[in-house]
Amino acid sequence: xxxxxxxxxxxxRAALDAGAEKGFRPLTAIxxxxxxxxxxxxxxxxxAPGRFAIAHGKAYGAVMLGMPGSAQxxxxxxxHYFMTAMNGAFGGAVVPVPGGILIKDGDRVIGALGVxxxxxxxxxxxxxxxLEAAGLTGAA
Amino acid sequence: xxxxxxxxxxxxRAALDAGAEKGFRPLTAIxxxxxxxxxxxxxxxxxAPGRFAIAHGKAYGAVMLGMPGSAQxxxxxxxHYFMTAMNGAFGGAVVPVPGGILIKDGDRVIGALGVxxxxxxxxxxxxxxxLEAAGLTGAA
Amino acid sequence: xxxxxxxxxxxxRAALDAGAEKGFRPLTAIxxxxxxxxxxxxxxxxxAPGRFAIAHGKAYGAVMLGMPGSAQxxxxxxxHYFMTAMNGAFGGAVVPVPGGILIKDGDRVIGALGVxxxxxxxxxxxxxxxLEAAGLTGAA
Amino acid sequence: xxxxxxxxxxxxRAALDAGAEKGFRPLTAIxxxxxxxxxxxxxxxxxAPGRFAIAHGKAYGAVMLGMPGSAQxxxxxxxHYFMTAMNGAFGGAVVPVPGGILIKDGDRVIGALGVxxxxxxxxxxxxxxxLEAAGLTGAA
Numbered sequence: 001x002x003x004x005x006x007x008x009x010x011x012x013r014a015a016l017d018a019g020a021e022k023g024f025r026p027l028t029a030i031x032x033x034x035x036x037x038x039x040x041x042x043x044x045x046x047x048a049p050g051r052f053a054i055a056h057g058k059a060y061g062a063v064m065l066g067m068p069g070s071a072q073x074x075x076x077x078x079x080h081y082f083m084t085a086m087n088g089a090f091g092g093a094v095v096p097v098p099g100g101i102l103i104k105d106g107d108r109v110i111g112a113l114g115v116x117x118x119x120x121x122x123x124x125x126x127x128x129x130x131l132e133a134a135g136l137t138g139a140a
Numbered sequence: 141x142x143x144x145x146x147x148x149x150x151x152x153r154a155a156l157d158a159g160a161e162k163g164f165r166p167l168t169a170i171x172x173x174x175x176x177x178x179x180x181x182x183x184x185x186x187x188a189p190g191r192f193a194i195a196h197g198k199a200y201g202a203v204m205l206g207m208p209g210s211a212q213x214x215x216x217x218x219x220h221y222f223m224t225a226m227n228g229a230f231g232g233a234v235v236p237v238p239g240g241i242l243i244k245d246g247d248r249v250i251g252a253l254g255v256x257x258x259x260x261x262x263x264x265x266x267x268x269x270x271l272e273a274a275g276l277t278g279a280a
Numbered sequence: 281x282x283x284x285x286x287x288x289x290x291x292x293r294a295a296l297d298a299g300a301e302k303g304f305r306p307l308t309a310i311x312x313x314x315x316x317x318x319x320x321x322x323x324x325x326x327x328a329p330g331r332f333a334i335a336h337g338k339a340y341g342a343v344m345l346g347m348p349g350s351a352q353x354x355x356x357x358x359x360h361y362f363m364t365a366m367n368g369a370f371g372g373a374v375v376p377v378p379g380g381i382l383i384k385d386g387d388r389v390i391g392a393l394g395v396x397x398x399x400x401x402x403x404x405x406x407x408x409x410x411l412e413a414a415g416l417t418g419a420a
Numbered sequence: 421x422x423x424x425x426x427x428x429x430x431x432x433r434a435a436l437d438a439g440a441e442k443g444f445r446p447l448t449a450i451x452x453x454x455x456x457x458x459x460x461x462x463x464x465x466x467x468a469p470g471r472f473a474i475a476h477g478k479a480y481g482a483v484m485l486g487m488p489g490s491a492q493x494x495x496x497x498x499x500h501y502f503m504t505a506m507n508g509a510f511g512g513a514v515v516p517v518p519g520g521i522l523i524k525d526g527d528r529v530i531g532a533l534g535v536x537x538x539x540x541x542x543x544x545x546x547x548x549x550x551l552e553a554a555g556l557t558g559a560a
Contacts, residue, residue, distance in 0.1 A: 004185050037189035041181040045144050048389070049177035049315060050344030053369040076361040084364050092368030096361060175315015175469060204470030221496040221516060224504050228512030229473040249468070284465050317469035321461040325424050329457035 003033055003103060003111040007134045008040040015115055015130025016044055019122070027117035027126055030055040031103075034110050036063045044117070051116055057095030059114030062102050064090055066109055068139050069120070072096030099123035102139040103131065113138065143173055143243060143251040147274045148180040155255055155270025156184055159262070167257035167266055170195040171243075174250050176203045184257070191256055197235030199254030202242050204230055206249055208279050209260070212236030239263035242279040243271065253278065283313055283383060283391040287414045288320040295395055295410025296324055299402070307397035307406055310335040311383075314390050316343045324397070331396055337375030339394030342382050344370055346389055348419050349400070352376030379403035382419040383411065393418065423453055423523060423531040427554045428460040435535055435550025436464055439542070447537035447546055450475040451523075454530050456483045464537070471536055477515030479534030482522050484510055486529055488559050489520030489540070519543035522559040523551065533558065 008031035019027040026044035028051035033039050043051050058069055065072065065086065076083035076096045083096045098120040103111040115127035124140045131138040148171035159167040166184035168191035173179055183191050202208050205226065207215075216223035216236045227234045238260040243251040255267040264280045271278040288311035299307040306324035308331035313319055323331050342348050345366065347355075356363035356376045367374045378400040383391040395407040404420045411418040428451035439447040446464035448471035453459050463471050482488050485506065487495070496503035496516045507514045518540040523531040535547040544560045551558040 005182055009182065033189070035189055037183075038181060038192045039183055041178060042145055042149070043177075043179055048344060048346030049173070049175055050346075050370065052178045053344070054366075057365065057369045080361045080364075083361055087365050087368040092365075092371060095365045095369055097359075097365075173315070175313070175317060177315060204468060204473070206468030206470075219517075221500045221503055224500075225477065225507050225512075225515045225517075226474075228507040229477045229515055230470065231512060285462055289462070313469070315469055317463075318461060318472045319463055321458060322425055322429070323457075323459055329453070329455055332458045 001105040001110055003031060003039055003136070005039055007136060011113055011130040011134035011136060012040055012042050014133030015113070015126045016042060018129040019118065019126040022126070024118035024122050024126060027115060027123070028052065028055045029127070029130065030059050030114045032059045032063050032112050034063070036060050039111070047117055054095055054116040055114040057093050058097065058100030058116060059112040060090065061086070061094035061096060062100035062112040063109065064094070068102050069096065069098040069100030070140055072100065073098060098140060099127060101127045101131065104137050104139055141245040141250055143171060143179055143276070145179055147276060151253055151270040151274035151276060152180055152182050154273030155253070155266045156182060158269040159258065159266040162266070164258040164262050164266060167255060167263070168192065168195045169267070169270065170199050170254045172199045172203050172252050174203070176200050179251070187257055194235055194256040195254040197233050198237065198240030198256060199252040201226070201230065201234035201236060202240035202252040203249060204234070208242050209236060209238040209240030210280060212240065213238060238280060239267065241267045241271065244277050244279055281385040281390055283311060283319055283416070285319055287416060291393055291410040291414035291416060292320055292322050294413030295393070295406045296322060298409040299398065299406040302406070304398040304402050304406060307395060307403070308332065308335045309407070309410065310339050310394045312339045312343050312392050314343070316340050319391070327397055334375055334396040335394040337373050338377065338380030338396060339392040341366070341370065341374035341376060342380035342392040343389060344374070348382050349376065349378040349380030350420060352380065353378060378420060379407060381407045381411065384417050384419055421525040421530055423451060423459055423556070425459055427556060431533055431550040431554035431556060432460055432462050434553030435533070435546045436462060438549040439538065439546040442542070442546070444538035444542050444546060447535060447543070448472065448475045449547070449550065450479050450534045452479045452483050452532050454483070456480050459531070467537055474515055474536040475534040477513050477534070478517065478520030478536060479532040480510065481506065481514035481516060482520035482532040482534070483529060484514070488522050489516065489518040490560060492516030492520065493518060518560060519547060521547045521551065524557050524559055
């Protein structure tokens with residue numbers, strides 16, 4: 001299975017809508033494919049201009065390392081210089097906090113959803129709801 | 141006036157749909173705001189992974205230089221080393237061909253739409269149709 | 281409201297003058313617009329050549345993240361790997377200490393003032409005095 | 421002699437005013453010191469956000485190569501791959517067209533003024549008038 005544009009659109013819009021319904025701050029979301037390339041992206045009105053880089057870094061780090069944001073955060077807490085090195089090795093595009101959610105087909109990583117705008121935990125709540133709306137399975 | 145996410149969504153989807161209806165190759169489209177920051181992006185199924193950088197470079201160059209892609213192409217043909225220098229000055233993110241369409245509110249640039257996937261001329265046709273669907277004025 | 285060149289000139293000069301009157305070390309100041317693009321910049325005689333990058337990084341991080349320098353510093357102290365990742369994600373241009381002051385029009389961020397040269401706290405004192413002279417509202 | 425902030429302010433403001441009086445499009449101007457580091461910068465209201473990179477590239481190339489913009493343009497026309505290589509070697513910050521004006525004290529380069537916004541020839545006219553107002557000698 002591959003992540004189609006229709007799935008990505010659905011997941012992003014459902015994540016943004018979930019955040020709005022729950023009263024989260026305006027969210028920004030991105031979907032990358034299995035190669036780490038962008039399929040779709042949306043930034044809510046009122047989000048800071050830098051939200052693209054954060055959403056992208058969460059999702060890109062997840063795909064490139066095969067690790068969801070929560071696992072990257074644990075690694076950063078245990079061994080911060082390693083995740084700093086990962087940030088450098090991938091040109092700055094690794095943001096090791098929750099909200100970088102792997103999209104999986106069984107054991108296979110087929111992409112990632114990155115969500116940012118509220119607390120990292122709330123970003124994950126909205127993101128998982130988005131993936132569910134698109135019929136996709138996430139590992140946060 | 142600012143480009144809202146709803147306007148960006150509408151313009152991108154209408155541009156992609158216009159391309160599909162006309163039998164163009166699968167299109168990719170991006171909308172940037174007045175500061176050159178991404179509002180929304182979509183890559184059609186079957187588009188090459190590098191289409192993000194091309195769509196972005198068309199739209200980013202247009203906003204940063206205040207010149208649509210067609211004017212940049214003319215400048216590149218008349219004085220190619222200047223546009224090569226612009227590409228370097230903006231970190232590679234200037235692609236000086238049609239398909240980088242300024243979004244204007246009167247005389248003011250409020251963003252840009254970048255379209256890529258078919259010939260540059262067809263990219264413009266789809267892009268202008270997208271902007272029209274969103275009630276936005278383009279300068280191609 | 282947008283930050284005009286006249287406002288930026290006034291704020292920068294008043295910040296530099298405030299520092300000189302208070303006996304601070306020579307200050308450097310920058311004003312960015314809502315998209316993070318430079319409107320005006322001045323480096324006092326006797327400031328180190330690297331002060332541009334510091335002033336810029338304070339102001340740019342503030343605009344891109346929608347967070348003033350003091351909030352970024354707190355985040356860096358609580359979760360330093362996150363601010364390290366932000367530095368990488370924005371190409372090095374995030375300096376998370378006080379002196380990156382958001383310029384606001386109500387709830388909306390319309391730019392930032394970055395001040396550097398003395399202690400971070402003194403940089404803020406001079407910066408807020410500069411914004412006041414220009415009739416602008418700062419969030420430090 | 422060194423370029424002081426007061427000289428830089430005077431030159432920039434006089435260049436911008438000269439452009440406005442002559443009916444040029446809104447100008448952007450920068451002054452660098454002998455080490456290529458920014459002393460002051462101003463972007464007129466209505467200038468495209470990318471004007472910083474262009475003004476900077478004109479002035480930086482002039483200082484780093486010790487050649488004014490007109491000489492760089494001639495070199496680009498005679499041997500374009502060389503100036504393309506210079507652009508790459510200096511991280512994109514070489515824009516080889518008129519408007520990069522060396523500031524000289526006798527034979528010694530003490531800085532550069534970069535002007536952009538109208539035609540390259542008009543940029544030079546405004547720039548030389550700015551340097552004259554500041555009591556500085558330019559080589560365009």
